[in-house]
Amino acid sequence: MKKKSTILILILVLGILLTACKKNENTTTMTNEQVKEEVNETQAKKTIYVSNYPYYDLTKAIVGDRVDLVNITKNQGFHNWEPSAKDLADLQEADMFIYSGPGLEKWADDLIEKDLIGGSILSLSDGLDLLKSTHSHDHNHEEDHDHEEDHDHDYDHGEFDPHIWLSLKNAQVIIKNIKDQVTELDPANADFYEANYKDLSQKLKDLDDKYEETLKDKKRDEILVSHEAYGYLCRDYNIKQVGIEGINPQGEPSLQQIDNIIKLCKDKDIKVIFYEESISPKVADLIANEVGASLELLSPIEVLSKDQMDAGKGYLEIMTENLKGLDKALNE
Ligand SMILES: [Zn+2]
Numbered sequence: 489m490k491k492k493s494t495i496l497i498l499i500l501v502l503g504i505l506l507t508a509c510k511k512n513e514n515t516t517t518m519t520n521e522q523v524k525e526e527v528n529e530t531q532a533k534k535t536i537y538v539s540n541y542p543y544y545d546l547t548k549a550i551v552g553d554r555v556d557l558v559n560i561t562k563n564q565g566f567h568n569w570e571p572s573a574k575d576l577a578d579l580q581e582a583d584m585f586i587y588s589g590p591g592l593e594k595w596a597d598d599l600i601e602k603d604l605i606g607g608s609i610l611s612l613s614d615g616l617d618l619l620k621s622t623h624s625h626d627h628n629h630e631e632d633h634d635h636e637e638d639h640d641h642d643y644d645h646g647e648f649d650p651h652i653w654l655s656l657k658n659a660q661v662i663i664k665n666i667k668d669q670v671t672e673l674d675p676a677n678a679d680f681y682e683a684n685y686k687d688l689s690q691k692l693k694d695l696d697d698k699y700e701e702t703l704k705d706k707k708r709d710e711i712l713v714s715h716e717a718y719g720y721l722c723r724d725y726n727i728k729q730v731g732i733e734g735i736n737p738q739g740e741p742s743l744q745q746i747d748n749i750i751k752l753c754k755d756k757d758i759k760v761i762f763y764e765e766s767i768s769p770k771v772a773d774l775i776a777n778e779v780g781a782s783l784e785l786l787s788p789i790e791v792l793s794k795d796q797m798d799a800g801k802g803y804l805e806i807m808t809e810n811l812k813g814l815d816k817a818l819n820e
Pocket residue numbers: 567651715717735788790
């Protein structure tokens with residue numbers, strides 16, 4: 489009898505110990521409710537792909553970590569970018585795709601036409617006054633120049649300047665469109681997006697005011713740039729850009745073109761030649777030396793340098809630095 493009851497007690501104690509252990513395990517990891525919540529959150533988190541670094545940075549300021557945000561072109565620039573097989577697979581899974589708009593990014597036009605992008609598509613040129621591209625085309629469009637209103641026709645030919653983000657005034661329209669569309673996609677975080685949007689909008693306005701103030705009584709009104717990315721920025725503050733190369737960063741000027749530019753610099757009393765981080769400043773340097781000008785960085789925020797990335801520089805920081813160079817070029 490005694491033996492039997494001892495065994496019974498032992499079984500009981502063992503049972504209690506096992507239960508305690510199990511309970512302990514649960515409390516140190518997660519309750520069932522917590523597990524369920526976590527799963528819901530993962531399911532609810534949307535994935536947004538953007539076509540360009542400035543769109544990534546501006547969208548990130550609005551969505552924070554509440555959305556999985558990916559710049560599909562990484563740090564390769566959007567001119568002539570081609571998606572890999574993995575990029576294509578990723579884009580099909582997107583909840584939203586944000587890009588410059590029809591006619592401004594050819595690869596995106598192709599993918600959209602073939603219906604290869606999942607989710608909703610946000611064109612950031614919506615609501616903006618687009619400028620004609622100032623670069624020369626491979627094919628002649630002289631006969632089209634009287635038909636400025638014929639937008640659909642012009643879009644097919646890539647007639648418009650794609651660098652819409654380089655205007656702080658455009659950026660206001662761009663971030664409102666991003667905020668509205670993201671809120672539609674993920675209404676649960678509407679207040680969070682709205683607050684971030686307002687904060688960003690104020691920062692853009694403050695910087696725009698600084699540009700206006702710095703450039704309102706400028707001594708000169710022309711800038712010499714290595715790629716004609718600043719059409720919208722120039723329009724905002726009554727500046728003219730003169731390109732050392734065409735709008736495509738791959739181009740290089742001929743000796744005759746360089747001679748013409750040197751003559752132009754002397755005529756216009758140009759003090760600063762701009763270069764950008766992704767292009768070798770060889771030509772810009774040569775011209776600067778020839779005319780006694782200084783060389784300054786003016787960034788189109790397309791391909792960031794390692795230094796810029798290491799310093800975690802974003803749209804606002806780089807646009808602030810761009811103003812320093814413009815101030816030097818136009819006011820000194
Ligand atoms: Zn460009």
